[in-house]
Amino acid sequence: MDKNFAQRRRRDLVVAAAFAVVAALVPLFVKDVYVQNIMVLTLMYAALSQSWNILSGYCGQISLGHALYFGIGAYTTALLFTKFGVLPWFGMLGGGLISALIAMALGYPCFRLRGHYFVIATIVIAEIALLLFQNWNFAGAALGIDIPVRHDSWLTFQFTRSKLPYFYFALVLAAIAWLVTWWLEDSKWGYWWRAVKDNPDAAESLGVVVFNSKMGAAAVSAFLTAVGGSFYAQFVSYIDPESVMGFQFSLLMALPAVLGGIGTLWGPVLGAVILIPLTELTRSFIGGSGRGVDLIVYGTLIVLISLARPEGLVGLFSRRRKEAVR
Amino acid sequence: MTAETIIQSLASGLLMGLLYGLIAVGLALIFGLMDVVNFAHGEFLMIAMYATFFLFAFFAVDPLLSAPLVAAALFLFGAVVYLLIVRFAVRAKANAGMVQIFSTFGLAIVMRGVAQFFFTPDYRSVTHSWLGGRTVSLGGIFLPVPQLAGAMVAIAAFVGLYFFINRTDFGRALEATREDAGAVALVGIDKNRVFALGWGLGAALVGLAGAIMATFFYIYPDVGASFALIAYVTVALGGFGSVFGAFAGGIIVGLVEATTALILPPSLKSVGIYAVYLLVVFIRPRGLFGSI
Numbered sequence: 235m236d237k238n239f240a241q242r243r244r245r246d247l248v249v250a251a252a253f254a255v256v257a258a259l260v261p262l263f264v265k266d267v268y269v270q271n272i273m274v275l276t277l278m279y280a281a282l283s284q285s286w287n288i289l290s291g292y293c294g295q296i297s298l299g300h301a302l303y304f305g306i307g308a309y310t311t312a313l314l315f316t317k318f319g320v321l322p323w324f325g326m327l328g329g330g331l332i333s334a335l336i337a338m339a340l341g342y343p344c345f346r347l348r349g350h351y352f353v354i355a356t357i358v359i360a361e362i363a364l365l366l367f368q369n370w371n372f373a374g375a376a377l378g379i380d381i382p383v384r385h386d387s388w389l390t391f392q393f394t395r396s397k398l399p400y401f402y403f404a405l406v407l408a409a410i411a412w413l414v415t416w417w418l419e420d421s422k423w424g425y426w427w428r429a430v431k432d433n434p435d436a437a438e439s440l441g442v443v444v445f446n447s448k449m450g451a452a453a454v455s456a457f458l459t460a461v462g463g464s465f466y467a468q469f470v471s472y473i474d475p476e477s478v479m480g481f482q483f484s485l486l487m488a489l490p491a492v493l494g495g496i497g498t499l500w501g502p503v504l505g506a507v508i509l510i511p512l513t514e515l516t517r518s519f520i521g522g523s524g525r526g527v528d529l530i531v532y533g534t535l536i537v538l539i540s541l542a543r544p545e546g547l548v549g550l551f552s553r554r555r556k557e558a559v560r
Numbered sequence: 561m562t563a564e565t566i567i568q569s570l571a572s573g574l575l576m577g578l579l580y581g582l583i584a585v586g587l588a589l590i591f592g593l594m595d596v597v598n599f600a601h602g603e604f605l606m607i608a609m610y611a612t613f614f615l616f617a618f619f620a621v622d623p624l625l626s627a628p629l630v631a632a633a634l635f636l637f638g639a640v641v642y643l644l645i646v647r648f649a650v651r652a653k654a655n656a657g658m659v660q661i662f663s664t665f666g667l668a669i670v671m672r673g674v675a676q677f678f679f680t681p682d683y684r685s686v687t688h689s690w691l692g693g694r695t696v697s698l699g700g701i702f703l704p705v706p707q708l709a710g711a712m713v714a715i716a717a718f719v720g721l722y723f724f725i726n727r728t729d730f731g732r733a734l735e736a737t738r739e740d741a742g743a744v745a746l747v748g749i750d751k752n753r754v755f756a757l758g759w760g761l762g763a764a765l766v767g768l769a770g771a772i773m774a775t776f777f778y779i780y781p782d783v784g785a786s787f788a789l790i791a792y793v794t795v796a797l798g799g800f801g802s803v804f805g806a807f808a809g810g811i812i813v814g815l816v817e818a819t820t821a822l823i824l825p826p827s828l829k830s831v832g833i834y835a836v837y838l839l840v841v842f843i844r845p846r847g848l849f850g851s852i
Contacts, residue, residue: 296657343842349657350597351841354796358834361789365831481789485665492658525680526781529673536666537645544652544659 243420246499250416253503254409261401268518270397274469276510277404278462283490283502284411285458290488291497292415292424293451294431295345296353298484299360303333303456305367305479307463312379312473315390317372322391326464330457337456338449345448360484367475378474381467391468400469407465408503411458415499418454427451431497459487493539495546504547561822568701569818575707577814581807582714582769583787584794585721586638586762588806591795593738593758596646596660600668602788604763607671608634608770609779610679616686616774623689624709627771631764638763639756641667646759647752668784675781684779692775710772717768718807725803734758790830793837799850808848812836 257277261270282304290296310332311325344355368376386393393399418424426447429437438444467473477483494505512535516528543549587601598604608630615626645663652659686692694705725731736744737754745751777783794813798805813833820832840848 298661343838347841347845350591350800351796351845351847354792355838355841357789358793358837362831362834365828369825369827481785489662492655492662496655496658526673526676529669529676531673533666533669533671533673536669537663538666540659540662540666541645541648541652544656545654 243416246416250409250412254405257405258402261398267397270401272511272514274397274400274404275514276506277401277408278465278469279487279490279510280503280506281404281408281411282459282462282487283494283506284408284415285455285462286487287491287496287498287502288415288418288427288458289451289455291491291501292418292431293427293448294497295448295451297356297455298353298481298488299356299358300455300459300487301479301481301483302360302363303337303459304463304466304483304487305360305363305475306333306336307460308467308473308478309367309373309379309463310460311464312381312467313373316379316381321389322464322468326461329460329464333456333460334453337452341449341452345445345452357481357484360479361481364475364479364481367479374474376475378472378477381471381473383471392471400465403465404469407462412499412503414454414458419499423447423450428497489536493536493543493547495548498546498548500551501546501548504551508547564700566822569822570815571701571703572707573814573816573818574811575703575711575814576817577811578711578714579707579769579772579810580790580794580813581810582710582717582772583766584791584798584806584810585718585803586765586769587791588795588798588800588803589721589765590759590762592801592803593734594650594741594755596650597664597792598646598762599661599664599788600641600671601766601791602784602786603668603671603675604634604638604766604784605770605773605787606675606779606781606784607637608767609774609777609783610675610684611767612771612774613684613686613779616689617684623686623771623775624691627713627768630771631767634767634770635760635764639760641763642756642759643752647755672781672784679781681781685777686774686779689775704776706772706776709775710769713768713772714810717765718804721765721803730754730757790833793833796847797837797840799847802847802849805847805849 257273260273264270264273282300286297286300307326307329310329311322314320314325314328315322340359344352344359347355367373373379381392383392383394384390386395388399391399391403418427426437426442429440429442430444430447434444463478466478490505490509491502492505493509494503495501513528513532516531520527520531539547583605586604587598590596590598611630611633612623612626615621615629616623621629645667646660649660649663650656689706691706691709695702696705696708697703725735733744733749733754734757737749737751737758741751744754773787790813794809795806796809797812798807798809813836816832816836817829821829824831
């Protein structure tokens with residue numbers, strides 16, 4: 235069993251590397267800006283969902299307020315850049331660290347809560363932050379922040395002529411989120427988290443410090459989510475509280491992992507690759523009428539997948555894999 | 561700030577709180593029955609408001625008269641949602657919690673899309689009704705009639721629900737299924753039937769709330785979202801598993817909202833509600849009257 239596990243992990247790494255190389259080559263052939271935009275969003279959601287999956291999937295602490303960390307990342311970068319001229323790279327790091335600290339500060343009282351009480355606490359905290367940002371005049375209140383675009387440069391991480399730099403950065407981000415998850419899966423943290431998820435009381439009695447392991451998961455998850463937020467601020471160069479901190483966004487971030495396979499290494503990637511292009515395409519081709527058909531298609535899909543594949547779409551692959559092993 | 565303004569806003573907070581309780585009680589009932597949180601609860605409220613609006617706009621039926629009709633329609637809708645979606649969601653072998661959240665969330669998105677498609681995103685309102693736009697004066701305090709009527713409907717609904725759960729066979733079956741769904745099967749109660757009726761009843765209660773809300777609130781496809789979050793907080797504040805906790809939770813939420821609006825700018829009035837929720841669960845992790 236151990237041997238199989240090590241073998242599987244090595245194969246995961248090879249498959250991921252192959253995917254990354256193929257993905258990196260795609261924009262050389264696909265020049266269409268619209269398609270490139272979808273690819274950037276897909277990679278970003280893969281990274282975000284992977285980050286969410288660390289706390290909610292592996293550690294089992296379901297957060298529907300992760301937009302808080304995304305928003306903090308976006309706002310830290312945008313505020314530092316527009317108000318103090320600090321380069322986005324520092325904003326990215328700063329936003330990540332602030333988010334990780336906030337996640338631990340919030341985790342301190344919240345991790346005592348269980349089940350729906352915890353989920354609602356995460357929603358409510360993000361909602362308080364949303365309302366405060368909407369009323370915070372320094373940060374542009376409800377109107378948000380327009381990030382002035384000066385010229386194309388890696389230094390300020392702004393590009394107007396081409397989407398490619400954003401694409402490669404998003405690819406790196408998704409790869410880092412995946413690698414962190416891959417590495418944690420087989421670390422002592424990974425085992426603690428799964429024990430905490432399955433049965434916190436039993437884990438505690440076996441010497442797992444449940445509280446600390448939840449805090450660790452929250453910090454890593456929040457850090458990566460905030461980096462995603464910083465990236466998004468630079469990518470769209472305009473942010474407002476509702477679009478980066480709203481409840482809807484928390485759900486959208488969780489969705490690829492849930493539909494792809496919650497608490498699995500490949501679930502978020504698979505979910506994002508299927509879901510995000512589909513969302514964007516339905517929005518452009520049938521949502522243009524503004525009549526909600528895209529919502530109907532999208533919602534129906536969510537209902538059907540979650541009912542038909544409760545373990546996520548990765549289940550389709552693992553079954554084949556089991557047969558192959560046999 | 562005079563004593564009068566404080567009493568005035570606490571009084572309207574109390575009325576709104578009773579309505580919040582009525583909106584939330586359906587959610588609490590369904591959760592208590594089968595541990596499922598309906599993430600489309602706000603959209604149930606939304607279609608109830610639209611149903612009231614269209615009965616008014618096309619047939620000139622006053623919301624006060626259409627309320628029972630809307631409740632009956634929502635009863636059917638709730639039962640159908642259980643039979644078509646939730647019945648399968650609770651059977652999920654893996655990730656039961658997430659499947660319930662996201663299958664009902666998917667339903668919510670579909671319902672919003674359908675509302676946009678058929679009713680357009682325009683804001684609608686019931687322009688004149690027996691209740692709308694009036695106020696009564698009680699000892700110098702002015703109370704809006706729609707909210708007053710809503711509060712009375714809410715109290716009546718809670719009294720009715722109390723007798724229904726405690727005095728009727730179906731109510732007892734509901735309680736018994738809640739306690740132990742496996743055991744009731746042995747005495748010949750069809751679990752699915754009880755759950756379907758429970759969903760119907762929960763939806764009918766939010767239907768009642770929607771008919772009242774339509775008399776003083778704009779109606780649009782996304783209207784449910786803001787009330788849904790308040791409803792979740794109300795139920796959790798009262799404690800999951802306690803139907804009457806939702807009643808108390810609603811009153812607290814209404815009063816806290818009114819008090820916050822006195823102290824902070826109106827756009828921050830929900831912050832008070834959320835802060836009180838956090839304060840309560842940090843001290844009592846099961847809510848005020850929760851059993852689990």
